[in-house]
Amino acid sequence: xxxxxxxxxxxxxxxxxxxxxxxxxxxxxxxxxxxxxxxxxxxxxxxxxxxxxxxxxxxxxxxxxxxxxxxxxxxxxxxxxxxxxxxxxxxxxxxxxxxxxxxxxxxxxxxxxxxxxxxxxxxxxxxxxxxxxxxxxxxxxxxxxxxxxxxxxxxxxxxxxxxxxxxxxxxxxxxxxxxxxxxxxxxxxxxxxxxxxxxxxxxxxxxxxxxxxxxxxxxxxxxxxxxxxxxxxxxxxxxxxxxxxxxxxxxxxxxxxxxxxxxxxxxxxxxxxxxxxxxxxxxxxxxxxxxxxxxxxxxxxxxxxxxxxxxxxxxxxxxxxxxxxxxxxxxxxxxxxxxxxxxxxxxxxxxxxxxxxxxxxxxxxxxxxxxxxxxxxxxxxxxxxxxxx
Numbered sequence: 001x002x003x004x005x006x007x008x009x010x011x012x013x014x015x016x017x018x019x020x021x022x023x024x025x026x027x028x029x030x031x032x033x034x035x036x037x038x039x040x041x042x043x044x045x046x047x048x049x050x051x052x053x054x055x056x057x058x059x060x061x062x063x064x065x066x067x068x069x070x071x072x073x074x075x076x077x078x079x080x081x082x083x084x085x086x087x088x089x090x091x092x093x094x095x096x097x098x099x100x101x102x103x104x105x106x107x108x109x110x111x112x113x114x115x116x117x118x119x120x121x122x123x124x125x126x127x128x129x130x131x132x133x134x135x136x137x138x139x140x141x142x143x144x145x146x147x148x149x150x151x152x153x154x155x156x157x158x159x160x161x162x163x164x165x166x167x168x169x170x171x172x173x174x175x176x177x178x179x180x181x182x183x184x185x186x187x188x189x190x191x192x193x194x195x196x197x198x199x200x201x202x203x204x205x206x207x208x209x210x211x212x213x214x215x216x217x218x219x220x221x222x223x224x225x226x227x228x229x230x231x232x233x234x235x236x237x238x239x240x241x242x243x244x245x246x247x248x249x250x251x252x253x254x255x256x257x258x259x260x261x262x263x264x265x266x267x268x269x270x271x272x273x274x275x276x277x278x279x280x281x282x283x284x285x286x287x288x289x290x291x292x293x294x295x296x297x298x299x300x301x302x303x304x305x306x307x308x309x310x311x312x313x314x315x316x317x318x319x320x321x322x323x324x325x326x327x328x329x330x331x332x333x334x335x336x337x338x339x340x341x342x343x344x345x346x347x348x349x350x351x352x353x354x355x356x357x358x359x360x361x362x363x364x365x366x367x368x369x370x371x372x373x374x375x376x377x378x379x380x381x382x383x384x385x386x387x388x389x
Contacts, residue, residue, distance in 0.1 A: 115362040116340060122316070123342050126365050131317065131344055132378055135224065140317035140342070142226040145216050146333060150322020150347065152234050154210040154372050157202060174198075185295045189260070192280050192288055199291065200275050202234065204254050204268070209240035212321065215375040217241050218383060227311050229304075231323060231330055233293050250304050250330050252293040261287025300329065312336035318343045322371050325352040346374045 115121075122139060123130040134140040149157070171179050174194035181187040182194050217240045219225040225246055230237055233253045238244060249255075257266040262285045271281040271289055281289040294300055315337045325331040334343060334352055344365045345354050355361040367374045 115360060120340070121362050122340055123363060126342070126361050126363055128344065128365055128367050128374075128378070131342060131365060134317065134342070135378075136380070141224055142314045143219055143224050143317045143319060144226050144311060144315045144337070145219070145228045145319045145321060146230075146323060146330075147216075147228060147237075147321045148231045148323025148325075150371055151212055151230075152207065152210065152232055152236055153322070154212070155207040155234075155236060157207055157234055171198075180296060183293070183295045185297055188290065188295065189288065192290075196275055196280060197278075199254070200278070202254075203272065203275065204235045204239075207234060207236065209236045211372050212375045213237060213240035213242075215379060218379065220246055226315060227307060229308075229330070229333060231327070233291075248301075248304055248307055250294070250300055251327075252291070252301065254291045254293065257281075257289050257291045259283035259285060259287040259289050261285050308333065308336060313338065315341055317341065319346060320344065320352070321346045321375070323347070323351070346371050 118124070123134060131140070135143075171182060171194075174182060174197065176182055176194060177187070182198060188195055213236050216225065216228055216237065220242055225242075227248060228237055228242060228246055229248045229250055231251050233249070233251060235249075235253050235255055237247045237249075238255075254268055257268065257271055258264065259266070262283060264283055264285070266281075266283075266289055268291075271291075274281040283289055312333070318334065318337050318341060320334060320343065323330075325334065331352065334354075337343065340363065342363045342365065343354065344367060345352065346367045348368065348371070350356075350366055350368060354364040354366060356364070356366065
């Protein structure tokens, strides 16, 4: 028989028979290797092509350094991306939404679709008034709402990134190596105290839903809400009466918890008293108990991916409310709707890749300002008398 044995003369070495691969197995292995090699070459070719384009623009920029005016490739938040930096980011694989937008403004990447004929558009004009008319007429009846921390600011819960008042700007008392460490699993395992100190402040039961939460509830009551995809962990959507099956808590919540060691499940009431006593919740096995909040580096819940595959092709109106759209993959959901689906950004500032150029914009509406006031304007007058909704 064809066998290959390890040398049994070496002391302490275990002898093991290794069967020679069959012809079929060798063929399969050869095909797999060929496919992998071809894919790698194709990917390398794409990267090289884009890098060549970047380098060409960089060379052109260097030649024009003496001119008085230079092209400004600033992102929407005001950060400058010079061409050399863009090339460096590309080589390191750091293609953030802001950098992609900068590439698009440079003409290296052009994703602007040609607007459809006026008669084929959902909205005659991209305005909030036209959106309300589309809802009223029944033209938009499968509405997806994406919500972030800005939804809950009026409830007294700070958002994460607002300079000065955001959560990440006010964590000095925890002496963290960097602000996001408080939601990093490796740091939590070594030093869970900062997270549980913060959890005590943010724990459900301390806050009430805002009018904007009840606006989403109103959409559900009228049979218009397809789904609410939320980044928030405060469970205020459910407290507002939005059914559990209508809410996708993309980043988890305090509604459940597990032991990191043995995976034993815990309900919030079992660990709340421990947290409020300034103690660290531990399992009977000795492991740390962590609320099912998605930390950086952890996988998002499976239903986040399962539901979006069915939901977004059906969506005929997307409302994006109170989010910075900085965290992927949640931020990428705005591009999952069909090309003719209206998208409304209800936010304090412009974020993401919402179109504003009048020549190209046929579906994006920027309703910038106070989120609570904007959603109230969208409530039909016949429902405004009922403050509980």
